[in-house]
Amino acid sequence: MKDLISLHDLTSNEVKNLLSLGLKLKDELKKGIPHPILKGKTLGMIFTKSSTRTRVSFEVGMTQLGGYPLFLSSNDIQLGRGETIHDTAKVLERYLDGIMIRTYAHSDVIELAEEADIPVINALTDLLHPCQVLADLMTAYEHKGKLEGLKFAYIGDGNNMAHSIMYGCAKVGVNCAIATPDDYQCDAGVVENAKEDFKSSSAELLLTNDPEKAIAGADIVYTDTWVSMGMEAEKAERQRVFMPYQVNKALFEKAAEDAIFMHCLPAYRGFEVTEDVIDGPQSVIFDEAENRLHAQKAVMATLMG
Numbered sequence: 087m088k089d090l091i092s093l094h095d096l097t098s099n100e101v102k103n104l105l106s107l108g109l110k111l112k113d114e115l116k117k118g119i120p121h122p123i124l125k126g127k128t129l130g131m132i133f134t135k136s137s138t139r140t141r142v143s144f145e146v147g148m149t150q151l152g153g154y155p156l157f158l159s160s161n162d163i164q165l166g167r168g169e170t171i172h173d174t175a176k177v178l179e180r181y182l183d184g185i186m187i188r189t190y191a192h193s194d195v196i197e198l199a200e201e202a203d204i205p206v207i208n209a210l211t212d213l214l215h216p217c218q219v220l221a222d223l224m225t226a227y228e229h230k231g232k233l234e235g236l237k238f239a240y241i242g243d244g245n246n247m248a249h250s251i252m253y254g255c256a257k258v259g260v261n262c263a264i265a266t267p268d269d270y271q272c273d274a275g276v277v278e279n280a281k282e283d284f285k286s287s288s289a290e291l292l293l294t295n296d297p298e299k300a301i302a303g304a305d306i307v308y309t310d311t312w313v314s315m316g317m318e319a320e321k322a323e324r325q326r327v328f329m330p331y332q333v334n335k336a337l338f339e340k341a342a343e344d345a346i347f348m349h350c351l352p353a354y355r356g357f358e359v360t361e362d363v364i365d366g367p368q369s370v371i372f373d374e375a376e377n378r379l380h381a382q383k384a385v386m387a388t389l390m391g
């Protein structure tokens with residue numbers, strides 16, 4: 087395991103090991119036990135999209151591991167002015183011990199990882215958001231005491247979150263149901279890979295356009311913004327098409343009685359989710375946000391330690 091580009095690339099055991107290490111590092115942090123696993127190491131953090139959680143959790147996580155996080159906005163580095171990914175990779179590997187990147191094209195992250203001799207961590211592309219799903223699975227485990235056999239329902243856009251959730255669920259034996267409008271289904275290539283992953287898993291994958299079918303009896307209910315970064319021009323049309331997929335009280339009540347509500351954030355109340363659900367007693371959104379820190383520390387410690 088050199089990089090973290092997609093959970094599809096990892097074995098079931100590699101995913102489970104990252105989750106247990108995340109839980110261990112969280113426990114140590116709470117007990118005040120230092121873990122300077124990355125003392126003297128530097129992580130370059132390339133951002134071509136906005137971020138609150140990812141930037142702060144990676145910076146704080148690297149600091150807690152004894153290393154140094156270096157924020158590299160694409161507005162400030164030559165990559166943003168047309169320097170190639172190849173040259174950027176070849177230069178950065180001479181200075182850094184790892185690179186975290188958030189960008190648009192998934193192929194750019196794959197290229198960076200192929201060209202750089204140091205670990206590359208995908209911190210969100212248009213296609214995938216693996217770090218988020220590690221934090222989500224960790225959170226589900228903490229609230230449910232297990233993962234295998236649970237039902238995870240994702241309602242909304244067939245986007246980077248939906249894709250990574252499918253991959254993540256397959257690796258840990260969580261049944262996964264995804265409900266999207268017909269014109270906003272998941273990427274066909276990702277679905278094909280996910281179906282392969284589910285074949286060697288104890289869990290099942292359901293893809294539907296019916297949110298009630300997806301949410302029925304679910305232990306985890308998840309949604310994400312209808313307007314991902316880069317899709318702002320489609321905002322009005324998306325808000326119209328997605329309204330029947332809103333996670334509101336009436337829909338949420340069709341999940342298991344003790345279901346938890348999750349959202350990667352940032353959330354847009356009154357659109358993909360209503361206030362009574364996201365701010366209600368079954369919402370665990372801030373536990374998820376916290377677990378970004380612990381799960382990513384596990385990723386960095388594993389890849390760079």
Ligand code: CP
Pocket residue numbers: 136137138139140141210218350351352
């Ligand atoms: N969930 C998530 O990745 O949040 P940011 O965009 O704030 O990093």
Ligand code: NVA
Pocket residue numbers: 210211212245246247310311313314315350351352
């Ligand atoms: N799907 C969202 C996730 C944000 C964390 C986006 O790509 O903007």
